[in-house]
Amino acid sequence: MTTMLEVKDLSVSFDVFGGEVQAIRNVSFDVKHGEAVAIVGESGSGKSVTAQTVMRLIAMPPGRVKNGEILFEGQDLLKLSEKDMQKIRGNKIGMIFQDPMTSLNPTMPVGKQISEGLVKHQGMSKSEAKERAVEMLKLVGIPTPEARYKQYPHEFSGGMRQRVMIAIALACNPSLLIADEPTTALDVTIQAQILRLMKRLQEQLGTSIILITHDLGIVADVCDRVMVMYAGQIVESGTTEEIFANPSHPYTRGLLNSLPKLSQRKDEPLVPIYGTPPDLIAPPKGCGFCDRCSFAMNICRTTHPEVTELGGSHQVRCWLQDPRAGQAAEQREVHA
Incomplete structure (x- = not known):
């Protein structure tokens, strides 16, 4: 499949009274023709800001694109005039917003x-x-x-x-549909109907989809690839099968462990992710998740993790997966 949308090294900040909120930090991903991609993460992880930046809906100021490119069918959307962007927004790129009312x-x-x-x-x-x-x-x-x-x-x-x-x-038969939390505040039966509808329309019309959600559980039957965002960065990405079969970032594991399971006993509590996301006015020097991670090492606090290739299209930003982690990675497998 050919690439329709390519986001390269995108960074977006908001200038507020307290300083600069670094909402998106060096995010890169692509979407191919006819593909459904999920962006998953907690509230405040940068999912919606990413989508709104693609649509050029961020108010500037206070928003500011610090660097990066957004290439849609070969055009850099960040360089288009508002008049030219209006020809694309709602026409070639459609968006389902979070609250229809x-x-x-x-x-x-x-x-x-x-x-x-x-x-x-x-x-x-x-x-x-x-x-x-x-x-x-x-x-x-x-x-x-x-x-x-x-x-x-x-x-x-x-x-x-x-x-x-x-x-x-x-x-208008858009090439790309961005769905920002399309099932928020709907009961589970209606959620399933909406997701089935989106999947059916994608198959009928050949539309590419970016599905933004905080719930990994709803993407398994809809999306081909998953990108997990945390603290304004993509910390893990891969095919849906790769992510669900081998979640490799502690945050991804935490998201999956917090979901209820059919085999779960009534008296068995859900496992939450303890702690809160970091302050993006002063983001940590190392891994943004280290303060909430049970397996954090010294290097996690001092040095930003590099991307580790795990095979296929599976990538992760985690020192535990780095080949140099050695014994620490083995300990993680023992305690997982």
Whole structure:
């Protein structure tokens, strides 16, 4: 598969009263045509900032891109004018935002909210846009789409509003869909329906997907690759199979261990990740996770970990996986 999106050495900061918040620190990744990629991590790890920077939705100031490139189909999005970016945003790159109730316009029927992008980006007439909007509502599984076209967001349930957001994002047949926590605040049954819908639409339309989530458990059946973010950096990446079969960063293991399991007894507690993420106004010199890691070594506190190749596409930033770690790595396996 050819590469559609390539993010190279991206760093984004926010200038606030207390100093410079280094929200994204030297992040690099790519997305290929027809591929679904997950970016996973706790709140504050930099997932949403990464997505919003790709869409050029970060307010500047206080936001500031310190360095890096975002190449989409060969174009560096960071160098485009706002006018040129508007031709890509919502047209070639669609985005599903985290909270549909605050993203949808409460004063406008949902059908018109789908239609306006078609008129602007596709040059359709109002009647053509309405017909396409009804098709999109039907495609995302909303019953009686002709009647629903005229209804307002408050007349839809949470799951239905999220489906409307997906319809808006896909209306112009974008090459890339960014889904920022698309199942937040939905019950597990609706979550599963939304994820199945996204997977089906990806297969039907060939759309590439970046799925942003804090829950590793929901990506297994949807995504081809996973990138685990912590403290503004990608600490582990690989295929979904590689990450789930051999989680190699202590943070990735912590995320997986904190998920409930079918075999878990009722009286068996979940295993949380103790501690809090570091202050990104003054990020640590070494590994950002060392203060929360049971296996931290002296070098973890003083020196930033290098990328270690684990085979295939599996990479990790962890001194425990470095070939020079020796006995420390063996001890980690014994205590894991």
